[in-house]
Amino acid sequence: MHRIRLLTLILCAALAATLLTSVTARADAHPRETGRTVSGPGTPRAEVGLDPATGTPTLAVTRQGRTVLEPSPLGIVTERADLSTGLTLTGRTDREINEHYTTAAGKDRTRSVRMHEARFRFRSTATGARLDLTVRVSRDGVAYRYTLPATSGNVLGETSAFTLPGDAAAWLGAYRKDNENLFNGYGATAAPTGEYMMQGLFRTGSGDGADYALIAESDLSGSYAAAHLTHTAGSPTYGIKLWDGTPIQTSGTGTLTTPWRAVITGDLATVTQSTFTDDLAPASRVRDTSWIKPGKALWTWLAGGRAAGQSLEMQKGYVDYAAARHWPYTVVDAGWYFDPAQWDVTDPDWQQNSWIPELVRYGRERGVGIHVWIHHRDLDTPEEREQWLPTLEKWGVKGVKIDFMDSESQATFQWYDQILAATAAHHLLVNFHGSTIPKGLQRTWPQVMSFEGVNGEEKKTNTPQHLATLPFTRNVLGSMDFTPGAFHKPDRPNAGSDAGELGLTVLYESGIQNLSGKPGSYDARPVARTFLEQLPNAWDETRLLAGAPGESAVEARRSGSRWFIGGTYAGAARTAAVPLTIGHGTWLVETVTDTPAGLVRTPHVVRGGATLSVDVVANGGFAAVACRWYAGRTDC
Missing domain, CATH: 1.20.5 (Single alpha-helices involved in coiled-coils or other helix-helix interfaces)
Structure with a gap:
């Protein structure tokens, strides 16, 4: 036994x-069947290459057999090792990633993540230094990042780059520290020598065989600095530059994992509807999110400027107007704390001199929350944050609009780490201006409602082509505070189309949709005002209906059983044909369009999948709402 x-x-x-x-x-x-290939069911295919002569690693991306990225350089250089050449591959591990999460703001409320991940282990033949390359593929993208041991030292730069097919088209914005520049179209190879924002869109192929690739990054924290693209005219390759070239300081006490270099890829609808950069980011660090409520806001800067920010009575008038529209917020911009006689911070009771608590009380009685603008320089130290944030929370302020960071350095991202944790602790919603772009932060810190990082409504340099490119570039990456609705601005590129301006309130997603018009400009356009009163505070689903970068964009966003549609067009007047791909059955679609007599609401009964015809003026657009039709129904 x-x-x-x-x-x-x-x-x-x-x-x-x-x-x-x-x-x-x-x-x-x-594995013989995969080698250095990373792919999954229905995903693009990533191929990790290693030159046998030089030991230089590369990454190529294909989709359905078509080239998206040619073999593109990989690698990172530290003060102790050049890990871009002379490498050997020593091992590989694979795993599947399946996650589900919900968001307060964004293009889709509920998200499902399915990715295949492969981790390749490299070693330098010269020094023995180690480098891990992690590659992930998803239905809508390919991403990679590096992991280095603590002994690697400070990072001097990356040799990471993206090589496009020679005939690729590109839509790029010149880089600036606040990401506020126009997007323009180029041939990818012919684009001028220069530095470009890390949100470059490329098209390879044409017609039904066209693929798009939007280059971005995700999971960026104070352990690193932001990157942007560099290009030399005549080359199909776009390199990576870290902020201003300053070395990344490492602690030396743990491994360093870099941000994801992401390529969102697919047809145009797949790219536009993608949540890939959020999917790559860490899960939410805010346990109780019940206080996080997105919504529309009457933003008073373009409506009244600094004078509005200095006047309690004017602000009360804005609260009354928002309350009548059932808009949940107003935003008090610059001016409210810049009176030296009012703000003597050496006075222990300096906070009591503000009229903001009175405005908060007034708004609370009317169902309107108050957000306040504040300069980054007043929150850039722990002492200042401890002075301001508990005070704003005590007053009952709902959110802060923090402005003028004007940097994407490692030190600035260390500040982001601190301010994100602090605003969450004090239950303050956040809108960053003069800032970076989302980079997955809205998943990790869901109190972040929006970022500027866009050449928005305040600017006088916008073009119709820029308006028609943003849905395919900047707004793909997360909430975008463009601040639409400024009907009173004569210098907007769609100044001849109030319907086009109205459509931007749907086309451009933002957790706090700051409506930037004057109350009188809405009252003068009752059709627009009624539409804005119907506009939901958050979206359940987003679909691209039609468009092409720089030419036009039409998106539908669902809230409950209703779909809202916004469209913008660059160029001549036309009758636009919009595929109504929002579901089977019969729909009542109420369009808002321009006529010589002003805005007109027109009902249409349309079968799902059929084409909706909409008259659009030059450099204009339209807005619409759709609901299920039944006999006798005349409005949504």
């Missing part, structure tokens, strides 16, 4: 060892 038990134990141990060896082999060896 003991011999039988002993034999059984030996056999079980042998079987366990065999199974363990088998699992390890599958994880560490290079």
Whole structure:
């Protein structure tokens, strides 16, 4: 009996060892069927290359057999090792990632994440230094990042780059520290020498065989600095530059994992509807999110300027107007704390001199929350944050609009780490201006309602082409505070189309949709005012209906059972054909369009999947709302 038990134990141990060896082999060896390929069902295919002569790693991306990225350089250089050449591949492990999460703001409320991940382990033949490359593929993208041991030293730069097919088209914005520049169209190879924002869109192929690639980054924290693109005219390759070239300071006490370099890819609808940069980011660090409520806001800067920010009575008038529209917020911009006689911070009771608590009380009685603008320089130290944030929370302020960071350095992202944790702790919604762009931060810190990072409504340099490019570039990456609705501005590029301006309130997603018109400008356009009163505070689903970068964009966003549609067009007047791909059945669609007599609301009964015809003026657009039709229904 003991011999039988002993034999059984030996056999079980042998079987366990065999199974363990088998699992390890599958994880560490290079499977014959995949080699250095990373792919999953229905995903693009990423191919990690390694030049046998130089030991230089590359990454290529294909989709359905078509080239999205040619073999593109990989690598990172530290003060102790050049990990871009002379490498050997020593192992590989694979795993599947399946996650589900919800968001307060964004293009879709509920998200499902399915990715295949492969981790490649490299070693320098010259120094023995180690480098891990992690590659993820999803239905809508390919991403990679590096992991280095603590002994690697400070990072001097990356050799990471993206090489496009020679005939690719590009839509790029010249880089500036607040990401506020126009997007323009180029040939990818012919684009001028220069630096470009890390949100470059590329098209390869044409017609039904066209693929798009939007280059971005995700999961960026104070352990690193933001990157942007560099290009030399005549080359199909776009390199990576870290902020201003300053070395990344590492602690030396743990491994360094870099941000994801992401390529959102697919057809234009897949790219536009993608949540890939959020999907790559860490899960929410805010446990109780019940206080996080997105919504529309009457933003008073373009409506009244600094004078409005200095006047309690004017602000009360804005609260009354927002309350009548059922808009949940107003935003008090610059001016409210810049009176030296009012703000003597050496006075222990300096906070009591503000009229903001009175405005908060007034708004609360009318169902309107108050957000306040504040300069970054007043929150850039722990002492200042401890002075301001608990005070604003005590007053009952709902959110802060923080402005003028004007940097994407490692030190600035360390500040982002601190201010994000602090605003969450004090239950303050956040809108960053003069800032970086989302980079996945809205998943990790869901109190972040929006970022500027866009050449928005305040600017006088916008073009119709820029308006028609933003839905395919900047707004793909997360909420964008363009601040639409400024009907009173004569210098807007769609100045001849109030319907086009109205459509931007749907087309451009923002957790806080700051409506920038004057109350009188809404009252003068009752059709627009009624539409804005119907506009939801958040979206459940987003679909691209039509468009092409720089030419036009039409998106539908669902809230409950209703769809809202916004469209913008660059160029001549036309009758636009919009595929109504919002579901089967019959829909009542109320369009808002321009006529010589002003805005007109027109009902249409349309079958799902059919084409909706909409008259659009030159450099104009339209807005619409759609609901299920039944006999006798005349409005949504």
